[in-house]
Amino acid sequence: MTPVRVAIAGSTGSIGRQTLEVISAEPDSYVVVGLSAGSSVDLVVEQALKFRPSLVAMSDEAARERVRDALAGVGGIEVVADATEMCGIADVVINGVVGFAGLPVTMATLKNGRRLGLANKESLIAAGPIVQPLRQVEGADLVPVDSEHCALHQCLRSSVDTNREVARLVLTASGGPFRGRSFADLEQVSVDEALRHPTWSMGPKITIDSSTLMNKGLEVIEAHELFGTGFDDIDVVVHPQSVVHSMVEFTDGSTIAQLSMPDMRLPIGYALGWPERLRTPFGKIDWTQLSRLDFEPPDRRAFRCLDLAYQAGRSGGTAPAVISAANEVAVDAFMSRRITWHQIHDVSAAVLDHSTIVMPTSVEEVIDADRCAREDAERVISGMIS
Ligand SMILES: NC(=O)c1ccc[n+]([C@@H]2O[C@H](COP(=O)([O-])OP(=O)(O)OC[C@H]3O[C@@H](n4cnc5c(N)ncnc54)[C@H](OP(=O)(O)O)[C@@H]3O)[C@@H](O)[C@H]2O)c1
Numbered sequence: 046m047t048p049v050r051v052a053i054a055g056s057t058g059s060i061g062r063q064t065l066e067v068i069s070a071e072p073d074s075y076v077v078v079g080l081s082a083g084s085s086v087d088l089v090v091e092q093a094l095k096f097r098p099s100l101v102a103m104s105d106e107a108a109r110e111r112v113r114d115a116l117a118g119v120g121g122i123e124v125v126a127d128a129t130e131m132c133g134i135a136d137v138v139i140n141g142v143v144g145f146a147g148l149p150v151t152m153a154t155l156k157n158g159r160r161l162g163l164a165n166k167e168s169l170i171a172a173g174p175i176v177q178p179l180r181q182v183e184g185a186d187l188v189p190v191d192s193e194h195c196a197l198h199q200c201l202r203s204s205v206d207t208n209r210e211v212a213r214l215v216l217t218a219s220g221g222p223f224r225g226r227s228f229a230d231l232e233q234v235s236v237d238e239a240l241r242h243p244t245w246s247m248g249p250k251i252t253i254d255s256s257t258l259m260n261k262g263l264e265v266i267e268a269h270e271l272f273g274t275g276f277d278d279i280d281v282v283v284h285p286q287s288v289v290h291s292m293v294e295f296t297d298g299s300t301i302a303q304l305s306m307p308d309m310r311l312p313i314g315y316a317l318g319w320p321e322r323l324r325t326p327f328g329k330i331d332w333t334q335l336s337r338l339d340f341e342p343p344d345r346r347a348f349r350c351l352d353l354a355y356q357a358g359r360s361g362g363t364a365p366a367v368i369s370a371a372n373e374v375a376v377d378a379f380m381s382r383r384i385t386w387h388q389i390h391d392v393s394a395a396v397l398d399h400s401t402i403v404m405p406t407s408v409e410e411v412i413d414a415d416r417c418a419r420e421d422a423e424r425v426i427s428g429m430i431s
Pocket residue numbers: 054055056057058059060061081082083084085086104140141142143144146164165166167190191192245246247248249250251309
């Protein structure tokens with residue numbers, strides 16, 4: 046069988062590295078044709094020498110020159126600036142870029158009629174109205190890599206008529222490192238504490254988002270975009286073991302859930318193999334070790350970002366782009382110790398409140414909304430620290 050050609054955007058990150066692990070587990074089934082990163086020269090060179098893609102894209106100019114020098118004597122690898130160049134030569138593109146920077150790859154993959162394994166939720170959340178029509182391009186397919194949405198995708202496989210049968214989507218949340226803490230308790234939490242996720246090892250931005258539950262709020266918007274479910278029919282439940290990855294409740298009262306140990310290689314492999322399943326098991330459950338599964342409602346007062354994201358999702362138009370951009374800036378400011386953990390919410394709420402929301406009709410309007418929200422977030426932060 047001809048191996049599936051895979052391009053990985055953000056190959057040096059947590060999702061990117063795990064994608065290469067999955068491919069290494071089934072080397073006869075997949076071949077890497079493209080890798081892209083921002084500025085991590087040494088790792089991308091090491092990956093290129095091992096997997097021999099025909100394209101390596103580096104967004105950072107200085108890093109690109111260094112990668113070019115390092116690969117100069119190696120035949121068959123072209124080093125370019127634009128990661129979208131690899132979207133037309135792959136059967137599947139895994140988008141593991143962090144933040145809004147992932148938008149061009151999301152759009153180019155679908156425009157080229159290829160399968161998109163989407164980890165980069167920010168692009169779909171920010172540009173939903175622009176990305177949705179591209180899903181109709183012949184050959185284009187969007188398979189979610191986020192574990193919750195991968196779980197929903199799997200649960201919905203059992204449905205004959207999703208529109209008529211589905212009553213509710215239930216997204217699970219681990220609760221992050223601060224589960225059980227009160228609003229007052231969270232006043233002084235540090236960056237190091239916020240980065241200590243109890244069940245998942247991920248990149249820093251999503252780890253901070255998990256600590257605020259903004260990640261879950263963004264995932265609610267992502268679920269709405271992916272499956273077309275209304276916001277009133279998407280719920281969140283805290284499940285600290287991260288074994289049930291999400292559930293679909295049907296109109297007859299049945300709930301179907303997807304379970305596996307927390308291991309992102311499973312949803313990555315699901316997107317690579319779709320509609321078939323990988324032969325290699327990742328995250329298999331040992332039922333002699335798993336003794337309990339707990340569920341509790343989220344504390345919406347301590348973790349205010351959850352409802353803020355619902356509010357942005359319900360507003361629609363450019364509101365999700367605004368909240369996602371403001372949150373990115375606020376998370377950066379928190380990580381560089383310029384604002385407190387609670388202020389991540391306050392910055393995002395202030396920017397959403399200031400913004401004029403429109404229904405975008407072009408990608409330029411989404412980019413503009415993103416830029417304005419970032420500028421406003423910087424202004425709000427400057428006001429907070431002056
Ligand atoms: N990690 C997880 O388990 C997980 C789970 C679910 C969803 N996700 C989602 O997957 C995405 C990636 O998360 P991650 O945890 O893998 O992040 P990460 O570890 O921080 O990796 C981010 C990747 O994006 C690249 N990158 C950063 N800025 C870029 C730019 N301007 N242009 C091109 N590439 C750029 C980085 O390259 P450099 O190394 O060169 O900076 C790196 O390869 C996020 O949207 C996240 O929400 C992640």
